[in-house]
Amino acid sequence: MARPKNKAAVDICADCGTLEPGWASVNRGILLCDECCSIHRSLGRHISHIKSLYKGMWNMHQLNMVHTLNDNGANSIWEHSLLDPSSLKIGRRKPQPKDPLHPTKAEFIKAKHQQLVFVLRPSKEEFCTEEELSKQLHSSVRTVNLETSLRLLAQGACPNYFYKEKGTTPLHVAARAGQALQIELLIANGGNPSIIDCNGQIPAEIAKAAGHLDLSERIIECMYDVTDRLTQYVCLQKPDHRLDEHLIIPDWSSLLEGALDRTDSTYDARKKLQMLPNNLLEELAMDVYDEVDRRETETVWFTVASLPERCTVPFLPVNPQLSSTRNQGRQKLARFAPKEFTTLIVDLLVEAGCRHMKAYNAKLQGCQDKLGKHVSQISDDEPLYDTVASDDDYAQTSIDNANSSEPKSGTKEANDTITKDLPSVIEVLKKQLTLSEIMVRDLQNEIRSLKSTVQYLTQENEELKCVIQTTNSMDETLNGHAGPEPETILDKSNVPRINQRPVSMYETREGIRKPSSWNVTMSQPKRDTEIISRLNTQSLWECGASSLPSSEDVTRRTEQVTKRIQELWMAMQDPSHREAFVPCAKKIRIAVAELTSIFPQSPTEENIKSALRQLNGNIGRLQTECSGLERCNGDNEQIKCCLQQVQSCAYDIAKATKLLVTQFQIS
Known part of the structure; x- marks a missing residue:
């Protein structure tokens, strides 16, 4: 291996200076x-x-x-x-x-x-944003200066930064320039070898087009690094990507006799695994990959370290960028016995192979559609597979592999198994057909339900129009003059809505779901008397502009605001869980929005207008303070100060809510 000419005579540890680090x-x-x-x-x-x-x-x-x-x-x-x-x-x-x-x-x-305490930080005059550092990295990776690229990454440059003006990422630039070491540095620091440019090309395709064939093959290996590592751990084999062999399906016949231990719990776990969406399956595969790396490094550690028992790593360390639930799941992987862990990896690889075949077949189908046979109905947001093979199918595959004398691996093995095991394929298709029929029936029932809902809403709308027309005719009779035609009145934007209010985007149509409050007819003399009395006290246009909600609505919605404030108050009792403050603030904002939506835009009462103004002003300040408190990493005094600000905002919101309720109780 070529080494630089200015290499030191003896390697030393970068952190303490010990000679001959290993x-x-x-x-x-x-x-x-x-x-x-x-x-x-x-x-x-x-x-x-x-x-x-x-x-x-x-x-x-x-x-x-x-x-x-x-x-x-x-x-x-x-x-x-x-x-x-x-x-x-x-x-x-x-x-x-x-x-x-x-x-x-x-x-x-x-x-x-x-903590990166000693890394170079630009001065205030030389301050660079993450985007500026990423653009510098975009230019640096085309050269051999690895130290410059590493310094930019240490300062915060993004290895996957997409340069909009040029339509490429640092990985595409390094691939075109043939900088293999820059590619390794970017991938080691989080670069995605599968990322595409503005033309939809991955770095491997860019390197191949530029004549860097070895580099292109290396990038493809990095794309399949996770499944390659898992396969190497289970069966000590690695796919040959140069022959388009990207995945090896483990031989179930040998594994069932050896490492794997099949129980009812493992079958249940595999069914749950098959139900995972693609993104969660990828996250699980990455966590298992990290656990494989930990176990293999631990094995090497016990063979070469001077005092291995003092410095073991019994489980995966916490990654603050991941959720607490996922970190707990990562740590629980260390409890798996070797057989259980091997079983999990095999199930992952089999599931990945099944989904890979589904995606490959869907891709072929898409190519045929483009040729004009028919247009594909598969959306980009939908998974490229319908279901996965059942436990019986896997068992049948194992029997076929045991009886077969010719070894199979990768995609070729999967294709041969499907071809020779036609009864198993027929069973899978039957199950898929049954699931599809059930889904069709459910959709038909849902369509019928939606149609009935539409009919109900249409009938309700007609009743509302009749109520409005009746009210307008009464108002004209009381005022002693003939008004315009009902159609003309309905076209006006200021027509009174008779206790009807706009539905908030945060609430359901509760008024519409209670037909008793809307089914007003001419046979209800008490209701008509109330309408006539209201119309006598104010004009037709003033009624729609200044109508206020009922005290019951105000009380019910203010109770929701108070309940959300109490939830925030309970979360504030434990400042260590500051991640709960922002969701509580969002719930308070929604409750306040529901409360303010039942009021007109310009209420005539000054007290009501002031209370609404305080609510809208303080809710924005509360969200800002909660976000700042969640990001706060200072000492206890700073956290305490932020908590006081959040408490002050919550108190102001509660005070304004109380003022609003009191005003309605007085009126």
Whole structure:
């Protein structure tokens, strides 16, 4: 492997200076000793991706990228302020090899790699946004300067940034320029090798068009890195992507006799796995991939580390970018016994293969549609598969594989199995047909229900028109003059709505669902008397402009606002769960919107107008304060100050709500 000419005589640990380190951080581009590596492993792969230099599975380009960065001073990027005399901090020094691991080395490594304390930060005059840094990265990856690209990534540049004016990402630029090491650096720091440009091309296609065939094959390997790693872990095989073999379906006959242990619980778990949507299945595969990496690294660790029992990583570290539920699920993967874990991986690979075949067939069908046979009815938002094979189908596949003398793998094995196992395929099609018939019946029932609803609403609308016309004729008789035709009155925008109010976008049509409040006819003398009395007190046009809601509506909706404020108050009792504040603020905003929607835009009462103004003003301030409190990472005093601001906003909203209810009770 080619190494730079200015390489140091002896490699040293980037964090403490120990000679002859045996580990590497792939995304940091540095070498590490055993003790410092143990702290890196406890931080998680999202912070530092650890591999053994001598027993890890390396690609030639990936290993060359790490050595190139290490030999050219990549560590100075992570220790910039320590090396800069003008920004040297008092009491802060780099640990030495003989310093204790805890707390000296551990605290330094966390500050250096987790908190990025020593990374170069642009001054206020030189401040660059993330977009500007990403544009610089977009230009840097076409060169051989890996250190420049790593510095931009450390400062916040996005490896998947899409340059709108040029229609490409850094991965496309590096692929066109043939910069294999830049590709490895981008992917190690979160770059997506499957990302497309403005022409719908992936980086592998760009590299192939530019004549970089080896680089194109390497990018394709990175696209299938997850399934390749899982296959390697289960059956010690790896697909040959050069032959368009992108997935190996494990041989069930051998695995059933060996590692796999099939029970009722595993069959139930597989059924749940088959029901997962594509995005959740991908997340599960990534979590299992991380667990495989942890277990394999742990195995290497016990064979090469000097004191392995002191620095083990029993489960996946917490990733703050993921939800707490997903982090708990990731940690529970460590409880799986080897047989259980192997069973889960095999089920994942089988399910991935099934969905891959469905997607491939759908793609072929789409190509035929474009040729003019028929137009596809599949939406981009719908999954490209209808169902998956049942447990009996998998068992039948295992029997066929056991009786077959010719080994099969990948897509070819799946195709041969489907061809030779026609009865199984027929059963699957029958089940799909049954599910489709059930879905059609459900849709027909829903259509009938919707039709009845439409008929009911149409009838209700006709009744409302009759009520409005009757009211207008009464008003004309009382005023002693003939008015225009009813059709003319209905065309006016200011016609009175007789207690009818606009339906809020946050509420259901409650008034319409209660026909007793709308079914007003000429045979109801009491109701007609109330209408005539109301029309005598105000003109036809003033009634629609200044009509106020009933006190029952106001009371009911203010109770909803009070209930939401109480939920926020309960969440504030535990400041450590600040992620619950923003959802509570949103619920309060919805409740306030429902309350204000029943009032006219310009109420005549000054107290009501003032209360509504306070509600609308304070709800926006409450959401802002809750968002600021959720992002607050300061000391306890700062958090306490933010809590007081949220309490003040909630109090003002409650005060305005109480003023509104009191005003209606008085009136």
